[in-house]
Amino acid sequence: MTRPTCSVLVLALALATAVAAQDQDPLLELQHLIQRAAERVAPCTVRVETFGGVRRAAAAGPAIADGARPEPRRGRRPAQKPDEDEHKPPDEKEGRRGRGLEGLVTPGFLQTQGATTGLILAADGWIAVSRFALAYDPTTILVTLADGRSFEAERKGEDTSRGIALVKIAAEGLPVPEIVDPETVRVGQWAIVLGRTFGQQQPSVHLGIVSATRRIFGRAVQVDANCSPANYGGPVLDLDGRVIGLCTPLSPAGRDAGVDWYDSGIGFAATLGDIGALLARMREGEVLHRGWLGVTTDPAFTGPGARIANVDPTSPAAGIGLKAKDVVVEVDGRPVRHHFELQMLIASRLAGEKAALAVERGGERVALEVVLAPLPAAERAAEKKGRVDDPMPWEEGR
Amino acid sequence: MLAAVLAACFAQQPYADAYSFAEREPRTPLERAIDAVLPCVVKVHGASGLATVQPYGSGVIVSEQGHVLALDQVMLQDGQTSVVLWDGSVHAAELLPPDEKLGVRMLKIDCGRPLPFLKPAADLSPPPGTIVFSVGNCFRLAEFSEKLSVTSGVLVARAKTGLRYRLQDVDYDGELWITDAMNNPGHGGGGLFTLDGKWIGLNAKVVTSRETNTHISAAIPVADLVPYIERWTLGKVAPPEPPAAPAARGWIGVKLFDHGSGQTSPPAYVERVVPGSPAALAGIKPDDLIVHVDGQPVRTCRQFHEAAAKLRPGQKVAITYKRGASVHKVELTLGEEKR
Numbered sequence: 001m002t003r004p005t006c007s008v009l010v011l012a013l014a015l016a017t018a019v020a021a022q023d024q025d026p027l028l029e030l031q032h033l034i035q036r037a038a039e040r041v042a043p044c045t046v047r048v049e050t051f052g053g054v055r056r057a058a059a060a061g062p063a064i065a066d067g068a069r070p071e072p073r074r075g076r077r078p079a080q081k082p083d084e085d086e087h088k089p090p091d092e093k094e095g096r097r098g099r100g101l102e103g104l105v106t107p108g109f110l111q112t113q114g115a116t117t118g119l120i121l122a123a124d125g126w127i128a129v130s131r132f133a134l135a136y137d138p139t140t141i142l143v144t145l146a147d148g149r150s151f152e153a154e155r156k157g158e159d160t161s162r163g164i165a166l167v168k169i170a171a172e173g174l175p176v177p178e179i180v181d182p183e184t185v186r187v188g189q190w191a192i193v194l195g196r197t198f199g200q201q202q203p204s205v206h207l208g209i210v211s212a213t214r215r216i217f218g219r220a221v222q223v224d225a226n227c228s229p230a231n232y233g234g235p236v237l238d239l240d241g242r243v244i245g246l247c248t249p250l251s252p253a254g255r256d257a258g259v260d261w262y263d264s265g266i267g268f269a270a271t272l273g274d275i276g277a278l279l280a281r282m283r284e285g286e287v288l289h290r291g292w293l294g295v296t297t298d299p300a301f302t303g304p305g306a307r308i309a310n311v312d313p314t315s316p317a318a319g320i321g322l323k324a325k326d327v328v329v330e331v332d333g334r335p336v337r338h339h340f341e342l343q344m345l346i347a348s349r350l351a352g353e354k355a356a357l358a359v360e361r362g363g364e365r366v367a368l369e370v371v372l373a374p375l376p377a378a379e380r381a382a383e384k385k386g387r388v389d390d391p392m393p394w395e396e397g398r
Numbered sequence: 399m400l401a402a403v404l405a406a407c408f409a410q411q412p413y414a415d416a417y418s419f420a421e422r423e424p425r426t427p428l429e430r431a432i433d434a435v436l437p438c439v440v441k442v443h444g445a446s447g448l449a450t451v452q453p454y455g456s457g458v459i460v461s462e463q464g465h466v467l468a469l470d471q472v473m474l475q476d477g478q479t480s481v482v483l484w485d486g487s488v489h490a491a492e493l494l495p496p497d498e499k500l501g502v503r504m505l506k507i508d509c510g511r512p513l514p515f516l517k518p519a520a521d522l523s524p525p526p527g528t529i530v531f532s533v534g535n536c537f538r539l540a541e542f543s544e545k546l547s548v549t550s551g552v553l554v555a556r557a558k559t560g561l562r563y564r565l566q567d568v569d570y571d572g573e574l575w576i577t578d579a580m581n582n583p584g585h586g587g588g589g590l591f592t593l594d595g596k597w598i599g600l601n602a603k604v605v606t607s608r609e610t611n612t613h614i615s616a617a618i619p620v621a622d623l624v625p626y627i628e629r630w631t632l633g634k635v636a637p638p639e640p641p642a643a644p645a646a647r648g649w650i651g652v653k654l655f656d657h658g659s660g661q662t663s664p665p666a667y668v669e670r671v672v673p674g675s676p677a678a679l680a681g682i683k684p685d686d687l688i689v690h691v692d693g694q695p696v697r698t699c700r701q702f703h704e705a706a707a708k709l710r711p712g713q714k715v716a717i718t719y720k721r722g723a724s725v726h727k728v729e730l731t732l733g734e735e736k737r
Contacts, residue, residue, distance in 0.1 A: 034527040198557035205526040228612040
């Protein structure tokens, strides 16, 4: 072999390698993984349609320009066909009404009764949906599986702090997704949101990344994929097709966020991997609420600890004798460095849970134990800022 | 979402420099694809001065001779419409008759030289999750030879869905590409492409879903545009559509428990079934709740009547109803409505 031929060969080889390297676009590989992840969970995503019911609470706000927004009808049962509800024992009926419909409608947002999405959690017909889907207090909830079969779903328990509700259908042998431990989720990893609202064979797919973890007091992962009413209740996946959480409208405190943040690049996946025990309680029909202590703190107090400014007389805090000027320094052995930490520690708990408080009062340290309560209606409706117990948007008017 | 990429936008520099600055060679297939399609998408400017009319948009060159496909918009006025090419040259555009159903309109410019153009990838049907990019002049960020904006995302779905543009319902009943590559004012008329630069959609206006009230970035699939494009670029004329059949309505034979008034309409509970009607033969009974007509949800009596109005005698239709706690699906063949 002569030297020039050799060099030409080497050059050709080098060129070929360069071209091959150029064509290895990581996006092509990503595209393949996205589609594979979506295919993996597609059979576990269902379409949720609701019928009947009426919007009973709507936040005040500018009227929608097309005038299609009906006035909320408060305190009156709508004229509708009697259904199974009427044959239930009175306390059960009351239970359903009592938890009925919360203020999911934020100013400027016209909530429609379009289809939403749900995720199968157990082979025997347990399905997680967004509470948004049930905001109209529907008389009929219809679940359509990926294989086209439709079932009437029965409404079971809820976690209002995560925006999740459980429904049950009479089906067996359903496919169940793999759910990840939220502790393993990292900021920057891909997040895929599936929806089932366009009424077709394949679920709709949105792509984004994990923006933050441990949001909403440790209950959700924040993503920048489009999370809109069209895919509330749909799963948020990692690139392996494992479920990080359920797409729901959430906001940390304010009442002007949550639903109205949809498609803004701020979306939340309420985590599922860490709440097995709660899901078991929700199966029994239990409605879980975020815990309420019933104090406001003094933001001017720089700590350490959180100094109480006011105590709601009807609150658990009043029940254990917590007073203004008390300084809470520990919750369950965890130090409270400043007033916001008290809010975080309390808000991450559920109503009914116990919390052990260490309180400094007049130079002495007092140990108190409190059972947290759900937010009372008056507290929820109030428009004060700086409280320990700011309600979720849908906790108003409950 | 994948980060939106704004192609070079140096508004402070002279126009010539904004285009001719030294740009590194493209490295990835996506960069190469963007380079290849950018000269085929143009800025379209129209009549200004009308307060509510946005006087700018985008278009796609579809022939060497200068056919430019754009959305049919109010701003497109005879003698006031111009097309700006990738090199910054401005050309007066002749308006050809629009396709009213698709809401698109062909413009013709005469440059005296062959232009780069896009071929519709009409046979492609990529699944949801396919990475796409979208090219257009959103918010008129680019002027003259400044490059158009490129946004990226994935295909969300290919679906039929009720849409609203501003306050008006969109009368378009075909399927659309739904994407999360952001569509913004001005982006409409631009192109939607796969990673390898195949042209799959013409960006639609920024629309809202009637079903869920969410904003939707949509594009008209190119397969639907081919007949209109070829009518002008190849002189092919599609055979005239058969005259619309007299609109006899299909007869189902149920009367609903419809006592709603005003803006509310109750769920579609059956009050009475006409004996011997298609509904009666299929076993539908009073108190059944009709939930789907041909797979589409009917949540209210009004939606049922709307769906039923589109049905024709002899047509087969699938009806899903709920009786007690069980859900049933039946198929019935419609009779002719007696007037």
